[in-house]
Amino acid sequence: MKKYILHIFLLISAIGFAQKPMVKAEIDTTNIRIGEQFNLKISVDETQNVILPKLVLKGLEIVDSTNTDTLKNSLIRKYILTGFDSGSFYIPQQQIFVKNQAYLTDSLLVNVATIAVDTTKVKKFPIKSIKKEPYTFDDFKIYIYILLTALAIIGFWIYWFVIRKRKEEQEEPTYRTLPPYEEAIYRLNELDEKLLWQNNKIKEYYSELTEIVRGYIERELKVPALENTTDEILDMIKDFKHADTIQTSQETIDKLKSLLREADLVKFAKSKPLALEIEEDRKDAQDIVSNLKPKPIVEKDDELE
Structure with missing residues (x-):
């Protein structure tokens, strides 16, 4: 009797274990140099009622990401990551909901190394002075507007008080008053x-x-x-x-x-x-x-x- 009970317990445990979805986070490398890129893949062997997290990182940056793909009854989302500071950084555990049940991925460690520079082979140059930014139209537009306004006022003054008056004097007919x-x-x-x-x-x-x-x-x-x-x-x-x-x-x-x-x-x-x-x-x-x-x-x- 005890033997049968043990078999039934093992069978229920196996069924429960088989029904538990697998969530996984993977990276293609754990060591990069500053500025290099690497791939992170999050996969879930379930396609129904799956909510993937919004990736939040410290020390690392997201360069790009793909839409969620369905492949062989699994959901997969890929990210391209990089780091610009040297050191060791964790990709924290990601909480994934499958049919309203929360599951956690493993945390992943990424080492970001600096690039070694052989100073004996690098040609040295004197320190350059601060270079001024090139001028743009915005730097001069206020002066241009003031100049155009001044020219318009001067042009109007010349026309109204000089040209127009002279034209009127030329066009004004002279009459001799007859008796x-x-x-x-x-x-x-x-x-x-x-x-x-x-x-x-x-x-x-x-x-x-x-x-x-x-x-x-x-x-x-x-x-x-x-x-x-x-x-x-x-x-x-x-x-x-x-x-x-x-x-x-x-x-x-x-x-x-x-x-x-x-x-x-x-x-x-x-x-x-x-x-x-x-x-x-x-x-x-x-x-x-x-x-x-x-x-x-x-x-x-x-x-x-």
């Missing part, structure tokens, strides 16, 4: 060349015609004829006539009255005079300009004589 009568005749001839009423622009024609006559009266008699109404202008002319300060006839005043009234009808009542009437108004405008003048001022000495 009131000559200016009125010149503008009447210009109005004829526009052919306004011939192109059915009667309102524009009368507006410009009366503006020429009003402008002549304003300059010649020195009154605000352009701003005043027709009645106000006619009243001023009558006052000047009664005061005997202008040289004109009643016929000229009647022509002025007829012209201004006709222009008001065209502009405000949309009247459309005939061609003969328009031509007659044009002649009247020139007669008004020619025959409406202020009396010359007679000095006291001339009166005594």
Whole structure:
């Protein structure tokens, strides 16, 4: 009976041992020189529910690592390691979880040796002075921006106060102020060349015609004829006539009255005079300009004589 119990115990132990996964950490060398690289491989003979650790080292550095591979029902992950300090360093035990059960790998010792230098065969050189870093654009960009801004301001100042002013002076036309009568005749001839009423622009024609006559009266008699109404202008002319300060006839005043009234009808009542009437108004405008003048001022000495 005891013999059977012993066999059953050994069988259960063997099954339990067989079911325990194998976790292993291996390196291809235990001795390297500073800067040399070596390989670390962590393997687990199980593929389901396996969690590999994040490798944490002291004194050694990870150069590269591969993704976890599956090979013959095992998980394998490889690392490329190196060391830059001499000495002995441990790759600590790595905790691996398989089906929520933790397993530990063995710790591994790596010796990092310095490179022996034969000073008798190494050529000696004098100690070099500190070399300055080469200049880059960032070293000068602030000065470049300041220079460009200053040039832009200077350029704008030269253009605005020198070139532009000179250009305006060159382009600005020079006019000779004509006397009131000559200016009125010149503008009447210009109005004829526009052919306004011939192109059915009667309102524009009368507006410009009366503006020429009003402008002549304003300059010649020195009154605000352009701003005043027709009645106000006619009243001023009558006052000047009664005061005997202008040289004109009643016929000229009647022509002025007829012209201004006709222009008001065209502009405000949309009247459309005939061609003969328009031509007659044009002649009247020139007669008004020619025959409406202020009396010359007679000095006291001339009166005594």
